[in-house]
Amino acid sequence: MKKYWFILFVLIVFLGACNSESKTTENSIENGQTTETSEQTNSEEEEEYVLKLAHGYPTEAFHHTHMEWFAEEVKKRSDGRLTIDIFPNAQLMPADQEVPAILQGQIDMSHSTSPQLTSFDPIWNVYELPFIFDYDPEDPSYYLDLRDEFNDSENGGQKIAQKMEEKGIKILAYAYTGTFGSVFTNEKDKLITDPASAEDLNIRSPGGIITPETIKGMGANSVTLAGTEVVTGLQQNLVDGLLTSAQYAADAKLPIKTFTVAPLFNPLTPVVISLEKFESLPSDLQDVLVETGQDLEKYVNEVVTEGELAAFEKLENEMNVEFYYPTDQEIEEWREVTKPSLEKFKNEVEGGAELLEELENFQ
Structure with missing residues (x-):
């Protein structure tokens, strides 16, 4: 009987030791992981x-x-x-x-x-x-x-x-x-007031599929010209004007004489x-x-x-550019003749119809 109790006592001590070792190992792993994570976080914060x-x-x-x-x-x-x-x-x-x-x-x-x-x-x-x-x-x-x-x-x-x-x-x-892009010309007798006045002028566009369609709707000819060639093109009448923003026209001191203030594109x-x-x-x-x-x-x-x-003031007072603000009636004419641009976007661009529907909230 004593032998039996002795064996039972030894077994209990052995199991207790194993359990303690297991917890110690588990704690060591947890502490190691915590330390490793902490070191990694500190490393990211210092890198x-x-x-x-x-x-x-x-x-x-x-x-x-x-x-x-x-x-x-x-x-x-x-x-x-x-x-x-x-x-x-x-x-x-x-x-x-x-x-x-x-x-x-x-x-x-x-x-x-x-x-x-x-x-x-x-x-x-x-x-x-x-x-x-x-x-x-x-x-x-x-x-x-x-x-x-x-x-x-x-x-x-x-x-x-x-x-x-x-x-x-x-x-x-x-x-x-800048705000919107509009149309500028290189001579005052080429001032664009309505679609009829743009007929047969050569206008440089920034490219893409839309602005050439807009220029075409205006009655003008869309011309592709590298940005580095714009100044020379305007000076030598290779183009009669261009679509750009007021700030760029002023900053670059483009050789322009007229500015028709209307949002023809929005870069x-x-x-x-x-x-x-x-x-x-x-x-x-x-x-x-x-x-x-x-x-x-x-x-x-x-x-x-x-x-x-500041660009408007520079264009008008320093560069002697003639401004033209289309009337409400002229703007409606512009809207009508440039509708093909919107149709092209709607029909040829995936998701275009949905964006046009959203844009109606901002007009």
Whole structure:
């Protein structure tokens, strides 16, 4: 009997020891995992990241100064952990190759343009459409606020953002360097007041499938001309005018003599990043990029509103450009003759009909 109790005692002690060793091992593993996770978190918080951003514009242009503001804010808000290196003037590649370069991993980001993005996805042609937002010539912010609302709307700009993410590109900001694009001519006797006055003029367009259709609807001839050849083309009458924005015309001091103030197209300069690169960053740095992008849109709105008024003054007083403000009746004529542009977008671009329906809320 004593032998039996002794064996039972030894067995209990053995089982207790095993249980204690198991808990010790379990605790060690848990503590090890906790330590490893903690070390990994600390490592991410200490690691620094650099993003490469390219654009095709000179350093004195709004495109670059907006990106300098963005980069400075990102670095400040990330406590120096996230830096954006900016390569302007198409140093790394032509502007129309920036998005392919993002997808191939050559660069991480771009300050692109809606006309360039139309070749990546035709949905961007929506910003090439004429008369899609109401406007007040004396108050640029009225037009800009409407376009910002469309960009923020679920069935507008956010639908475009969703399509882009499906293709590997994330939009961080719907930026821009001006309000709307309009028509300018190189001689005062070529002033365009209504569709009849545009007949047979040669007008340079920024390309795509929409603006050439708009120019055709005006009764003019659409001419494709490289951006570097625009000044020479205007001076030598290879073209009679062009579609562009007031701020660009003023900043570049284009050889123009007339300006017809009407929203014939609406170019944007979105800030985009590789979705893969974005998602590889720590979540807090992703938040920094998104929040700074949202604040960039507000900053751009303020800068462009002031800049547009300054551009109007420079065009009129320094460059002696003659302004023409179409009457309500003339605007209705313009709307009517440019309807084929909207039909083309509706019929040829996937999702175009839905975006046109959403745009009706902003006219």
